[in-house]
Amino acid sequence: MDKIVAAFPKGRLFEQTIDIFFNSGILPEKIQPQSRKLILETDKFKFLLVRAKDVPTYVEYGVADIGVAGDDVLLESEADVYRPIDLGIGACNIVVAGLPESKKLYESNPTSIRVSTKYPKIAKSFFMEKGIETQIIELYGSIELAPLLGLSDFIVDIVETGRTLKENGLIVIDHIRPSSAKLIVNRASYKTKSKKLNSIFTKIENFLNKKIEVV
Amino acid sequence: MNIGIPDGVRVYNRKETFQIKQIEENIANTFEKWGYEEITLPSFEYYDVHIKGLGKDISQKTFKLVDRTSGETLCLRADFTSQIARYFSSLKQKRLPKRYYYKGNIFRYLPPKAGNLWEIRQIGIELIGSNRLEADAEIIAITSKALKNLGIQNFQIDINNTKLFTAIKNTLSFSEETFKEFMEYIKNREIFNLEKFCQKEGIRGALKEFIINIPKYQGDIDLITTLKEKVSNYSDIVKTLDELIKIYNIISIYGLSDKVVFDLGEPKEFSYYTGIVFEIFVYGFSKPLGQGGRYDNLIGKYNGNYPATGFAFDVLNIWEYMKKEKLLPEKKEKDFFIIDLTENKKEALKIARILREKGYIVARDIVDRDYKESLKFAFEDGFKKVIVIGLDNDIESIYIFTTTQKQKIKIQDFLNKV
Numbered sequence: 001m002d003k004i005v006a007a008f009p010k011g012r013l014f015e016q017t018i019d020i021f022f023n024s025g026i027l028p029e030k031i032q033p034q035s036r037k038l039i040l041e042t043d044k045f046k047f048l049l050v051r052a053k054d055v056p057t058y059v060e061y062g063v064a065d066i067g068v069a070g071d072d073v074l075l076e077s078e079a080d081v082y083r084p085i086d087l088g089i090g091a092c093n094i095v096v097a098g099l100p101e102s103k104k105l106y107e108s109n110p111t112s113i114r115v116s117t118k119y120p121k122i123a124k125s126f127f128m129e130k131g132i133e134t135q136i137i138e139l140y141g142s143i144e145l146a147p148l149l150g151l152s153d154f155i156v157d158i159v160e161t162g163r164t165l166k167e168n169g170l171i172v173i174d175h176i177r178p179s180s181a182k183l184i185v186n187r188a189s190y191k192t193k194s195k196k197l198n199s200i201f202t203k204i205e206n207f208l209n210k211k212i213e214v215v
Numbered sequence: 216m217n218i219g220i221p222d223g224v225r226v227y228n229r230k231e232t233f234q235i236k237q238i239e240e241n242i243a244n245t246f247e248k249w250g251y252e253e254i255t256l257p258s259f260e261y262y263d264v265h266i267k268g269l270g271k272d273i274s275q276k277t278f279k280l281v282d283r284t285s286g287e288t289l290c291l292r293a294d295f296t297s298q299i300a301r302y303f304s305s306l307k308q309k310r311l312p313k314r315y316y317y318k319g320n321i322f323r324y325l326p327p328k329a330g331n332l333w334e335i336r337q338i339g340i341e342l343i344g345s346n347r348l349e350a351d352a353e354i355i356a357i358t359s360k361a362l363k364n365l366g367i368q369n370f371q372i373d374i375n376n377t378k379l380f381t382a383i384k385n386t387l388s389f390s391e392e393t394f395k396e397f398m399e400y401i402k403n404r405e406i407f408n409l410e411k412f413c414q415k416e417g418i419r420g421a422l423k424e425f426i427i428n429i430p431k432y433q434g435d436i437d438l439i440t441t442l443k444e445k446v447s448n449y450s451d452i453v454k455t456l457d458e459l460i461k462i463y464n465i466i467s468i469y470g471l472s473d474k475v476v477f478d479l480g481e482p483k484e485f486s487y488y489t490g491i492v493f494e495i496f497v498y499g500f501s502k503p504l505g506q507g508g509r510y511d512n513l514i515g516k517y518n519g520n521y522p523a524t525g526f527a528f529d530v531l532n533i534w535e536y537m538k539k540e541k542l543l544p545e546k547k548e549k550d551f552f553i554i555d556l557t558e559n560k561k562e563a564l565k566i567a568r569i570l571r572e573k574g575y576i577v578a579r580d581i582v583d584r585d586y587k588e589s590l591k592f593a594f595e596d597g598f599k600k601v602i603v604i605g606l607d608n609d610i611e612s613i614y615i616f617t618t619t620q621k622q623k624i625k626i627q628d629f630l631n632k633v
Contacts, residue, residue, distance in 0.1 A: 002499070061330070062501020078326060084430055086407035182405075188501045190404070191373055191478060191494075194433040201406070201431065 007064035009052035024207035065189035071179035090181035116146035223333025270486035304517035311344030339527030346522035404430035432479035552593035556605035
């Protein structure tokens with residue numbers, strides 16, 4: 001039979017996901033990412049190591065049956081995929097941040113603001129619902145620089161510990177939503193490979209429930 | 216000079232056009248055999264008339280234009296079923312049941328990702344005037360027959376009853392707001408959120424067990440009978456499962472029970488569906504080949520109260536799948552290509568006329584070049600045989616070439632024999 005193809009984000013989230021798959025009894029042994037190999041195979045799985053932002057794309061187009069993606073990535077990609085399980089890893093908050101003195105401006109009913117972000121869609125829809133005209137400046141990294149250099153008063157970004165913000169003298173001004181990694185599934189795979197996938201879901205759910213009980 | 220093409224549309228070359236046409240003709244043949252009649256619908260209509268039965272998700276995606284004389288907003292066809300509902304409701308004499316089929320393009324703005332076309336092709340059927348499950352089963356049977364006639368065997372029919380969701384809503388007296396939230400989780404199959412939702416709404420016991428597992432309830436008839444036991448205290452929900460069992464029994468008579476997969480977590484995209492809905496998938500292909508379902512209230516949004524059910528194939532998805540599986544003919548075969556090397560070309564015209572009268576597809580070479588070049592062109596262009604006139608001095612004979620053979624024959628003998 002065909003292998004289940006899984007698109008997992010490179011880096012720490014990959015190892016955490018593999019841990020869950022191993023501890024749920026889905027994988028007989030942990031697999032280690034090798035230096036530059038982008039495809040790792042076991043007898044039942046083919047793992048694709050891709051950029052976090054690209055995971056929904058692989059799954060939506062069906063080149064991968066399942067994947068792991070955070071809410072931040074899912075909201076931004078607007079991918080049409082199923083998301084049955086909250087894996088509880090990669091937890092962070094999507095927030096509005098800025099210099100401490102910008103807090104007043106934020107709370108003063110501004111009619112128009114400038115926001116730098118890696119997440120233009122999330123930022124746009126958050127401020128649009130509040131009726132605030134927003135100019136989005138899309139950046140690909142080092143977002144924290146924007147308020148320091150006066151590119152924009154605010155940034156929308158994900159925050160895990162808040163250390164990067166703090167080290168750059170920024171504070172959280174508003175919370176947009178929490179985010180954590182979800183197991184996502186291609187629509188057609190969900191239907192045509194339901195037996196295999198359902199058994200994977202159940203194993204992960206059982207493991208995660210047990211973990212909650214222990215805690 | 217700009218010679219670009221907008222997003223969302225594409226060209227189909229000769230080979231592709233031929234393949235798509237063959238698929239449509241093949242499917243249309245099946246529809247005809249079941250007594251469905253083809254109708255042609257306009258490419259645009261009044262916007263507010265067209266979207267009466269469509270949910271916001273579709274009506275927001277329509278291509279709008281303005282009628283210059285009246286200032287009315289028009290939109291390109293976004294959905295055939297709505298058009299047929301409008302047309303049928305306008306008829307003075309309605310003889311029932313009515314069976315229609317249609318083919319053509321629909322237009323919807325979709326997120327600009329590669330592969331998303333704004334102009335897609337559909338061919339589909341509508342059966343108006345019966346609220347019986349036999350009607351739903353007929354649609355499913357025709358769909359399967361059409362796929363088998365195309366040479367597609369390993370498809371599965373995912374069936375659900377959308378009444379299930381309204382039954383849950385009524386059983387638990389959800390407000391519209393709560394129901395909307397619930398359906399959002401169902402649509403994305405967010406099991407973890409359904410769990411939180413049950414906690415928040417205080418849903419416990421068998422009903423909680425049922426609700427949080429809806430995304431996972433996929434399987435055969437045994438699944439449905441087992442579930443019926445589990446929710447036996449909730450008669451509204453049991454009723455919807457009973458309908459699934461009944462339709463399964465009818466589908467079994469058609470010999471299609473092995474194709475059926477129940478999928479209780481499928482809410483379907485359109486807001487006009489009111490009962491049995493289904494979608495066709497094939498193993499190893501990421502897009503559905505078609506979808507359909509019952510829409511008992513749609514015609515009522517126009518005029519009159521008529522139950523109906525229908526189905527549409529996504530022609531381009533079928534085409535892509537068949538291409539991938541090599542189920543398609545490479546190109547159109549043509550019968551004869553005539554190369555006349557004589558001065559007056561009289562023989563060529565005569566032979567071509569007689570062959571066409573006999574029903575053959577015949578084309579003549581009209582480019583000056585060495586006849587060997589012409590031969591090469593003809594075979595590459597899909598002709599099965601090439602007739603060469605005047606290759607030697609024998610004016611009563613011609614040469615017939617195939618890709619492997621060359622044969623000399625008297626013209627009269629050839630025309631008598633062919």
